[in-house]
Amino acid sequence: MKVAFLGMGVMGAPMAGHLAKAGHEVAVYNRTSSRAEAWTTQHGGTAAASPAAAADGAAIVFVCVGNDDDVRNVVLGDGDATGGALAGTARGSILVDHTTASATLARELDAACRERGVGFLDAPVSGGQAGAENGALTVMVGGEQSTFDTAKPVIDAYARACTLMGPAGSGQLTKMVNQICIAGLVQALSEGMNFAQKAGLDGEKVLEVISKGAAQSWQMENRGQTMLRGEFEFGFAVDWMRKDLSICLEEARGNGARLPVTALVDQFYAAVQAKGGKRWDTSSLIEVLRDRG
Amino acid sequence: MKVAFLGMGVMGAPMAGHLAKAGHEVAVYNRTSSRAEAWTTQHGGTAAASPAAAADGAAIVFVCVGNDDDVRNVVLGDGDATGGALAGTARGSILVDHTTASATLARELDAACRERGVGFLDAPVSGGQAGAENGALTVMVGGEQSTFDTAKPVIDAYARACTLMGPAGSGQLTKMVNQICIAGLVQALSEGMNFAQKAGLDGEKVLEVISKGAAQSWQMENRGQTMLRGEFEFGFAVDWMRKDLSICLEEARGNGARLPVTALVDQFYAAVQAKGGKRWDTSSLIEVLRDRG
Numbered sequence: 001m002k003v004a005f006l007g008m009g010v011m012g013a014p015m016a017g018h019l020a021k022a023g024h025e026v027a028v029y030n031r032t033s034s035r036a037e038a039w040t041t042q043h044g045g046t047a048a049a050s051p052a053a054a055a056d057g058a059a060i061v062f063v064c065v066g067n068d069d070d071v072r073n074v075v076l077g078d079g080d081a082t083g084g085a086l087a088g089t090a091r092g093s094i095l096v097d098h099t100t101a102s103a104t105l106a107r108e109l110d111a112a113c114r115e116r117g118v119g120f121l122d123a124p125v126s127g128g129q130a131g132a133e134n135g136a137l138t139v140m141v142g143g144e145q146s147t148f149d150t151a152k153p154v155i156d157a158y159a160r161a162c163t164l165m166g167p168a169g170s171g172q173l174t175k176m177v178n179q180i181c182i183a184g185l186v187q188a189l190s191e192g193m194n195f196a197q198k199a200g201l202d203g204e205k206v207l208e209v210i211s212k213g214a215a216q217s218w219q220m221e222n223r224g225q226t227m228l229r230g231e232f233e234f235g236f237a238v239d240w241m242r243k244d245l246s247i248c249l250e251e252a253r254g255n256g257a258r259l260p261v262t263a264l265v266d267q268f269y270a271a272v273q274a275k276g277g278k279r280w281d282t283s284s285l286i287e288v289l290r291d292r293g
Numbered sequence: 294m295k296v297a298f299l300g301m302g303v304m305g306a307p308m309a310g311h312l313a314k315a316g317h318e319v320a321v322y323n324r325t326s327s328r329a330e331a332w333t334t335q336h337g338g339t340a341a342a343s344p345a346a347a348a349d350g351a352a353i354v355f356v357c358v359g360n361d362d363d364v365r366n367v368v369l370g371d372g373d374a375t376g377g378a379l380a381g382t383a384r385g386s387i388l389v390d391h392t393t394a395s396a397t398l399a400r401e402l403d404a405a406c407r408e409r410g411v412g413f414l415d416a417p418v419s420g421g422q423a424g425a426e427n428g429a430l431t432v433m434v435g436g437e438q439s440t441f442d443t444a445k446p447v448i449d450a451y452a453r454a455c456t457l458m459g460p461a462g463s464g465q466l467t468k469m470v471n472q473i474c475i476a477g478l479v480q481a482l483s484e485g486m487n488f489a490q491k492a493g494l495d496g497e498k499v500l501e502v503i504s505k506g507a508a509q510s511w512q513m514e515n516r517g518q519t520m521l522r523g524e525f526e527f528g529f530a531v532d533w534m535r536k537d538l539s540i541c542l543e544e545a546r547g548n549g550a551r552l553p554v555t556a557l558v559d560q561f562y563a564a565v566q567a568k569g570g571k572r573w574d575t576s577s578l579i580e581v582l583r584d585r586g
Contacts, residue, residue, distance in 0.1 A: 103492075126503070126506045126507060126508075127506060127507075128507075138502060138503075138505055138506050140502055160505075161502065161505060163498070163501075163502050165494060165495070165498060165499070165502070166493070166494060166495065170494060173489075173492040173493075173494055174489075174494060174499050174502060174503070176488065176492070177485045177486075177488055177489045177492075177494070177499050177503060177508075178485075178503045178506065178507075178508045179508075180481065180484050180485040180488055181481050181482055181484075181485035181503065181508040181510075181513065182481070182507055182508045183481060184477050184478065184480050184481025184482075184484065184554065185477065185478045185481045185482075185508070185510060187477050187481075187554045188473065188474050188475070188476060188477025188478045188480075188481070188554060188555070189474055189477075189478075191473050191474075191477060191550070191551070191552050191553070191554060191555050192470045192471075192473040192474035193470075194550055194551070195469065195470055195473055195541070195544075195545060195548070195550040195552065196466075196467075196470045198545075198548040198549055198550035199396075199466040199469070199470075199544070199548050199550070200459070200466075201458060201459060201463060201466055201467060201470070202458070202459065205456070205458060206458070206467050206470050208456075209431060209433055209454065209456050209458070209467060210419075210431075210467070210470060210471045210474065212431055212453075212454060213419045213420060213431050213471065213511065214419060214420075214421075214471075214475055214511050214512065214515075214529075215419075215470075215471045215472075215474040215475045215478070215511070216510060216511040217474075217478060217509060217510035217511070217512075218506065218507050218508070218509040218510070219507065219510075220474065222507075236507075248488070251488075251492070252488060252491075255488070255491040255492055256491055256584075257484070257487055257488040257491035257492070257582070258484070258487070258582045259484050259488065260484070260557070260561075261477065261480045261481060261484060261554055261557065261558070262481070262484050264553070264554065264557070265554070268553075289550070289551045291549075
């Protein structure tokens, strides 16, 4: 199948790689074109000069860029000299947005696609860079069943699970729930680990014991030890988490859901950024509790 | 072995039952004596008239009561007409306190026991009523290695894991870390589940998808669905959680660990109590976020 992939970042590049490996003919686009060229050197396919050129003739156009504005730029061409992907997308084809973005944007793109006879899916992922590289992402999808049914077998090239959550926007809303659940959880774990160290306990031993019970979490099992050791140069960056939480808090202004701890943790992440931790893993919340710096 | 068990509550009664089943000769005591008598009807052994009488001749005296003051009452006899257990405990025997209490109390009891040549272990448990009934508790122990080595094979009658964490008080401190990790985690899960419902998502489907990734937790897997349905008439009561968090916050005043979200969640639990949820499970935090009541 002829497909396009827009955005050759740490997520997009390996995802597009899995599509190539699955036998698809992939046209890629990246704002910094050297990255698109580097990708074709490794995987074949073609590096397109614009999103519209990449989308030309593609049955499915995938997008995985930074934020709402970046998506608008590559899809609609707003504020960008190059042609947006939608201008090059044929009637009957499908646009899949893997960017974690607002539900409002998803509904906006869904309407724009509908007007042109293009199917739309908002499909944010979780599983991080490792999940993208290993083809083991969790994909949360919003859109119509028939569009989903067509795109799913292709998405499966890099997904461990790919689930239709509801109409357009539902993928983004599900990803928001995911990030809300993580934010307060990581803060709780930070308070627990910092308390353990202040109390003079053997932190690793504490983790071993309490991870068997009601305090257990993926974060405890995968981040507890690195938090105790103060290692944060890996994983999901605080800058990205703040972008995601900003989307959650904005959506909650609309739907009326109260997020007191999520809002507070967003502020703690601002403190991590102020400490120079913009690129640190989200588990670096514990650094705000430390006495140093 | 001749042992004593003080406190025939929802935890103590089944724990003492496992000791009887393991072949130990158990003398039990309870402030409300009818409960002790009911226990002997079912398990044999003897119901003692006072903590001191129960402790008489016991190689190990177990305590599982409500809070610091209750422990002082049964062990030291403070403010109680009946004799405290320590008065009846022979040199060379061991006192094991399973109550979740302060580390200060643990150190105080350790000193009092030392004076009389009695070994002491602070040994709070996790795993709840079901864990006590199934003999599958996690026991976090503070005290000396030799005392631990003697008591562990007996404790194993109702423990899935029993770990020495450090000197006296370390069991209590480890339990505090456990409760700190749970408090913020349950709040995060509450905010996530409430947001999902406000956003019009299928909550059960959301749980199914996000529990595969970085948001996963024991609480999500075991409480997510009941939270969505508003079911709280089971589990670990809010009143008990507030007692535990009070111990954590007090300890943190001493050791300097900051607990901003733990302190906030403690206040949310106060709101649950005000809604009439004193006996509701800790997952009832989501009720504070609801619009009703």
